[in-house]
Amino acid sequence: MSEKIALMAEGLVKSYGRVHALRGVDLEVRRGEILGYLGPNGAGKTTTVRCLLDLIRPDEGTVRVLGLDPQADPVAVRARTGYLPGELQLDPNLTAQGALQYFNALRGNQVDWGFVHQLVERLDLPLKRPLKNLSHGNKQKVGVVQALMHRPELILLDEPTLGLDPLMQQEVYRLLREAQAHGATIFFSSHIMGEVETLAERVAIIRQGAIVEVAETSSLINRALRRAKIRFREAVDVDSLANVPGVTILSRNETIVILQVEGAMDELIKALASFPVSDFETERPSLEEIFLAYYEGDPKEE
Ligand code: ATP
Numbered sequence: 001m002s003e004k005i006a007l008m009a010e011g012l013v014k015s016y017g018r019v020h021a022l023r024g025v026d027l028e029v030r031r032g033e034i035l036g037y038l039g040p041n042g043a044g045k046t047t048t049v050r051c052l053l054d055l056i057r058p059d060e061g062t063v064r065v066l067g068l069d070p071q072a073d074p075v076a077v078r079a080r081t082g083y084l085p086g087e088l089q090l091d092p093n094l095t096a097q098g099a100l101q102y103f104n105a106l107r108g109n110q111v112d113w114g115f116v117h118q119l120v121e122r123l124d125l126p127l128k129r130p131l132k133n134l135s136h137g138n139k140q141k142v143g144v145v146q147a148l149m150h151r152p153e154l155i156l157l158d159e160p161t162l163g164l165d166p167l168m169q170q171e172v173y174r175l176l177r178e179a180q181a182h183g184a185t186i187f188f189s190s191h192i193m194g195e196v197e198t199l200a201e202r203v204a205i206i207r208q209g210a211i212v213e214v215a216e217t218s219s220l221i222n223r224a225l226r227r228a229k230i231r232f233r234e235a236v237d238v239d240s241l242a243n244v245p246g247v248t249i250l251s252r253n254e255t256i257v258i259l260q261v262e263g264a265m266d267e268l269i270k271a272l273a274s275f276p277v278s279d280f281e282t283e284r285p286s287l288e289e290i291f292l293a294y295y296e297g298d299p300k301e302e
Helices: 045-052 074-080 096-106 113-123 136-148 166-181 193-199 217-222 239-243 266-272 287-295
Strands: 005-016 019-030 034-038 060-065 081-084 154-158 185-189 202-207 210-216 225-232 247-252 256-262 277-283
Touching (some): 034 166, 045 060, 081 136, 154 166, 166 193, 193 287, 202 217, 217 287, 247 266
Antiparallel strands (some): 202 210
């Protein structure tokens, strides 16, 4: 495996009885990048992450984490990775402090408590109360801190900001960007498109147990269809615009035309140079709309 790849899965297949959760997942996460993993409920995101860390065994396929085989070297892989599971199960009578001490002990008592306390303060996590008395968001913060506290090289997160308020979400984004600036690679699943759009340089989309798209987040958005609304100072004949490559006229009246544009805008802008344009508005589709387009007509999980 290349030094440049932090995480690699090839042909991952996993079934739970009759449920085919993964049907041949191929994935590469480059060192130092933040990759967002998108897919609707039941698409196979959690199953993928569990196979990557050898928390469950795939039926078929190969995994390499930081160049290691997690089935052969599970301890080395765990030591160098941080993992936030979707549902972190901890003794409810432990305090957050106790839980973090427990994770530190599991990791050989090597964490820098100064760094842990910075994380705790920035996330405003109450340390002294039993976990059973914490809100869902505060429990989630325990999960985030334990995933980051040993400054791992690779961080895998299953919905990192689930249950966090917007201020805390932003703080988690900052923490993840800082981890990346220190060299970490981050792979996270999410249902929040804004989160993926702001954090992830690339996205992988999984549908019914197979990857259907891996792309730079910006190129996914840029190559999608946009809408352009053009207002003219006087009545014009816009028929010729329909001949511009990638342009479809959606509606028009004498002084306003609404177009759908596929790909770059430059041809349209050149064509408009000879028109008396008074206003030009474009609407960029959100990642959410692009994502939904991949799933239109998808059967719901039973
Ligand atoms: P979500 O967004 O809801 O967390 P996901 O993309 O993480 O979904 P998985 O949890 O990986 O999806 O589930 C993939 C499929 O496998 C689903 O159909 C799910 O019902 C099934 N599944 C997951 N875990 C088990 C299990 N332990 N036993 C049986 N079926 C399971």
